[in-house]
Amino acid sequence: MNAIKNWLMRGGYGSFVILALILVVVFPLAMDIFRLNLVGKYLTYGFVAIGLVMLWGYGGVLSLGQGVFFGLGGYAMAMFLKLEASDPESTKIQSTPGIPDFMDWNQLTALPLWWEPFKSLPFALFAVVAVPVLLAFVVSFAMFKRRVGGVYFAIITQAVALILTVLIIGQQGYTGGVNGMTDLKTLLGWDIRTDGAKYVLYFVNAGLLLGAILLCRWIQLSKLGTLLLAMRDKEDRVRFSGYDVSMFKVFAFCLAAGLSAIGGAMFTLQVGFMSPSFVGIVPSIEMVIFAAIGGRMSLVGAVYGTLLVNFGKTYFSESFPDLWLFLMAALFIGVVMAFPNGLAGLYESHVKPWLARRRSAGAPATLPVPPAPAGHAAPVKAEPALSARVSGQTA
Amino acid sequence: MSNTDFVLAIEDLTVSFDGFKAIDNLNLYLDRGELRVVIGPNGAGKTTLLDLICGKTRASAGSIKFKNEEMTRLPEHIRVRAGIGRKFQTPSIYENLSVFKNLEVSFPRGRGVFGALGFRCDDEVRAKVDEVAGMIGLADRLDMEAGLLSHGQKQWLEIGMLLMQDPELLMLDEPIAGMSAKERELTAELLLRICRNRSVIVIEHDMEFVSRIAHKVTVMHQGKILAEGPMEKVQADPKVIDVYLGH
Amino acid sequence: MSFDEIYNITLMQGFAGLSLFAVLLLMGLGLAIIFGQMGVINMAHGEFMTIGAYTIFLFSSLTESLAPGLVQAYFPFAIVCAFLVAFGIGWLTEWALIRHLYKRPLDTLLATWGLSLGMQQVFRSTFGPKEVSPTLPDWLMGSWSPAEGLDIPINGMFVLALTVVVTGSVLIALYRSRWGLRVRATVSNRAMANATGINTRRTDRLTFAIGCGIAGVAGAAFTTIGSTGPTSGSLYIVDAFLVVTFGGAASLWGTVVSAFGIAQTQSISEFFLSGSMAKVLTLLLIVTILMMRPQGLFAAKVRR
């Protein structure tokens, strides 16, 4: 017992276990499949948020173009699903049956060559991660080698997001344009639109997200994590200790890109389509705020931040659509001005000392684990939104 | 000059910022095991010289050879791995990490991305940390957060972080600035101890300290070398006196 | 196609590039001051432009209903007012928001992004979601036709002239006025500037407000060539940042040159390629050059 307890305390895994319980047990029991599917969708943004924790919180590099990777991952998945949905039988109404509908609308008469490999699921899954990571590598290698950092990097990632959006929209014969790729139906014959499939996908998604958190936590606890933190404060010292600082940043950027891409692919599977509205600048910045609200240093906090903002968005846009933007604005400004470390920081600075005071008599004092992910601060905060949504649903 | 016994051979080194020559056609040779002190008035180009050697600044012209290998075009981390260590003027340590972590991170293993991922703190690392910590007098402070150390201790820690890598050339920019007399004394001893098996370049203003540690002194002025030699000789040089007193 | 026609088209295309240059420069100028001189990333810059545009619209509506006779004359006053309104709001923004964040430049980015969202909603609640156009005086409409088949847009000339005036004033102010001296002193060494008796906080606030005011003028000028809606500002913001970054943030001349380069590239490639591809090409070119020369076109070499 004590061994487990120690393990939980040491790595800050306690909050992880709580999150896992919430995602895997509480949500599925408390929500109907419609709400659960929504949560699943939010959690796909969680991948981006934890990627940003690694990149921004740990690496000190802010990217305003994470939507690019989310989108690329999503598109790679969507291409496979779209091809499967476009068998000659169900597209016989087209002038060229057997190719995706949007190609037919744009007078393409044959499947473009670079689409061919996406007929294979293993290739598509490989591409989901490989394409975004490769792009991330090319972009970041060039820039970090030349010491482009901070604000400049953020602005260039924005430009990349803009370029990709314009490209996707402009090349609609190959990409589906503004509409994106819609009407995705089956994965190797398995209908992803049924309630059963949505449950399965939700658990796969939650599992992957928890796995991703563990992976990132492991990286944080490795020397690489120490170096990332060290670089953020004393970049020159790290460089003059013989480390190739730029490669560490490239790694963080590629890691964040790969995670975002997995999120994108899971988004496509759960929502049933992919569109360029995720690639652009606005969604990319929104994803940054998910991480900022949760706490840019806390993996678990970032997931809570994502859930909280999205629950808020859904709730407010249903009830007070006009207020939503004001609330979003207030969140941005408030978090930046008052709680730079987000909910996790709030938990560290207020809730934890309070809990400690209450317990101070019995339990031994806990060692402060500097960047420990926050635990129960967020769910407490999220409760009003949650209960409003959950009430009356069948369990 | 091709192959030499010098650990460091700098020839015709020039760097200019928008036409202003901070280092102007400079030549400097450093022997193995030598402790060289560079002195000179403010703006003479001392720190710029160290920046050029370690790669922080790129040379406009000239050559820097370390153990007969051309360094001028190499990136900083490669120069460090070749054996050049640099300490900055203000103590540059990881304040949020423990002393132990500070030293551990500086251990020259697992320097690539995946190497760092797989790095484990084994006995070899611990032994090295203990050894260095003993040298810099922080053996009993290993678990302390580095930010809580005194100013002098921070300076020593940074030197210790360099020692973790066993560099063949160690460059220290004003290591005793802001130290108490007692700390200066300890630092001088430390420097004399560590230069036994490596070369050291020190930038310093404190003449008493300089005369205590220096094997040889180089006087810089306006990006050029004004004089070079043993302390007594340099101190007697009328050009040097002129530069120091004429201003 | 006759020689005359080719000549005319070349002239008009040349002017198209010039007027795009004017637009980009006007967008970038305010930002160059705020971002370049102060290091603050103002994502609400586009919304400050929108403030200017709505000021013109308000003026136009008021003039039409209260003093229809003055429709031909209101525009210059409205531009001055656009500057003042944006200046005032910029002043307030600096006081309420920006001054707390000087040490965290990436956080100013997030906070001002939030601000821009809020401002958009204010516009929507005040002016409605639909796009509006002020009634322009007749002298701003149509074209100047010095020869058959040659039409030079008057609104383009107006924007160009305004850009020249604004840019000129900014350059003069920055290099000839006491404010400029204070700004440049603060930029190069804040602590020293403070020590020599410059009130850097006041300088910051004034600088930020002036940058916002120029954004307001830009927005006002754009009402002659485009539309104004609650989200118009977000159309401009990335372009504006690219212009400034590409030019080299700290240099106003860089901004001028980069606006010129980007405008000519885009305008010429648009003429020979499709509109979407021209945009992609221009952006790719900018990003590639920035990757090779991250400090931008013009950057001061500083001994560090």
Added chain:
Amino acid sequence: MSSKYDNVPLSPERRRLLQGLAALPLFGVSKLGFGASLPTAQVNTTGLAITDTEVTVGQLHSATGTMAISETGSIQAEQLAIDQINALGGILGRKIKVIKEDGASDWPTFAEKSRKLLVNDKVATVFGCWTSASRKAVLPIFEKENGLLYYPTFYEGLEQSKNVIYTGQEATQQIIWGLDWAQKEKGAKKFFLVGSDYIWPRTSMKIARKHIENFQKGRVVGEEYYPLGNTNFNSLINKIKVAKPDCIFAAVVGGSNVAFYKQLKAAGITGAKQFLLTLSVTEDEMLGIGGENFAGFYSSMKYFQSLDNENNKVFVESFKKAYGPKAVIGDVTQAAYLGPWLWKAAVEKAGSFDVDKVVAASPGIELKTAPEGYVKVHDNHHLYSKARIAQGQADGTFTVVAESSDLIVPDPFPKGYQ
């Protein structure tokens, strides 16, 4: 938005309770009170949110974001029609209750909200969507959950769904007659096609090109697309000047529209000198563009606010009464207004709110009171409607100059145009 549309949905428990009560055959007091003709159990066999006194419908448009500019008119028109229907006693004795959702100009949000309306709120029908992208995003959901959508915008065609009634024109209805008119009346042979870069302009221009080249034996001297939101058209205008077309055929949308016409005017291309026919300027867009910039150009639509008939006079009057004298009505606004009325007619014909029955009853539904004149639902779920050309005036209004003599048959998959 005015607060009068903020309908707070019933909580699910309460709704279930009401449904349960209504299912009790003896509990028919309220029915008598409202004089309803049919018991709920009979008109609602699929568990929709219908009580003895109320039928719940959804409305799904963008109240925020870039598309709010365009969709506001549709929101208002649908609400007006619903208010009017309610004032007449509702449908099958039940008042219409609206759950309004905001798609926020974001396609995934549309998908999320449509699923909420269908799965959670069990609405009987949805009036909504504006852009093709939002419709494409919700379409699989409507087909999967068997919902019913009334879609108001003129669009690119190439689609036909059991679960959608398209109250706007598909592309051929808007384009072909207009091009023929341009050829006949204006003698246009050389066309320059300009559009924003997305599916609707591209498909429209594809149809236009085929028609011009294969059927009219004319020439397309240029075809250009600009990114959505582009505001700089000077290079394009020079290209047009080089090509010297008889007709500029335009489908530029959104904020680009305003910049496009302002810059045309500034470059000396005015209605007096150049013939321009557009598919994308209604009275709504005119507000932003400004009449002086569009004066003399032509627009091809099925409806204009200035249409001179009794239905339209009444409609315009009630619309202005509801939304102020400055309110304008564009083509889509009118098409959106048709939605609730077409649904009412279909429900009453079917005698049921069940989606399958309403869908089955829809083809052949006529509306003699439509502001645009007589319309009828085709078997392919699009409307038969007339095509009209109107010329923009300096005061921002349109003057109708031509009207097809017959209703044009909708043909979402036109042969010879693919």
